[in-house]
Amino acid sequence: AARLVAQYGLPAYDAGVLTASRELADYYEAVARAVPSQPKLAANWVMGDLSAALNKEGLDIGAGRMPAERLAGLLTRIADETISGKIAKEVFEAMWASGDSADRVIETKGLKQITDSAAIERAIEEVMAKSPAQLAEYRAGKDKLFGFFVGQVMKATGGKANPAQLNELLKRKLPG
Incomplete structure (x- = not known):
């Protein structure tokens, strides 16, 4: 040991x-x-x-x-x-x-993780477009909704988005 x-x-x-x-x-x-x-x-x-x-x-x-x-x-x-x-x-x-x-x-x-930033950004943009109410609340200071967006993008990518990349891209995109 x-x-x-x-x-x-x-x-x-x-x-x-x-x-x-x-x-x-x-x-x-x-x-x-x-x-x-x-x-x-x-x-x-x-x-x-x-x-x-x-x-x-x-x-x-x-x-x-x-x-x-x-x-x-x-x-x-x-x-x-x-x-x-x-x-x-x-x-x-x-x-x-x-x-x-x-x-x-x-x-x-087909389980390969998505590490292509452009593909992850497209998924983020789709989720943001489908969730205007949550986006407005997030931008108004409801930070807890960050997890909602992570979950929705993961769902949209079948759980294949690289988590670290996803978090970084969301932090840049969500504030507007």
Whole structure:
């Protein structure tokens, strides 16, 4: 556990969970080596979604249901912002069910995140045009409506707008 803390910068709790079994520790390290810039993300997925899926089916990490390289492929797509963390959960479920790679699931389901500013701006403008009352209230000082606009644009883009980009563009567009 101490080595995982030192080598990967993990919190002691995470290192303790991941070293509970030799198989789990080896699996985590294989994922972390494949996505070296994201040791904490790897820990979160191994301890969270992967462990939950294994427990649900009464499997252990050695069952081979989700090879480390396949999970690493998913984490790479989160890290390079091809998909958001939220969409990653949907991709993981499809990978778990089908045995397909993250890239294959993202491609076949059309889940690639929208990072094109012009496309996000078009969605923002459509939402603003459809919501004149909320826009007027927002501009009159009702800041809580910012979340309404985020939600509506996410809905319009099928949840695929890059969240950080969306927030930045909304902050520029909404005040008028």
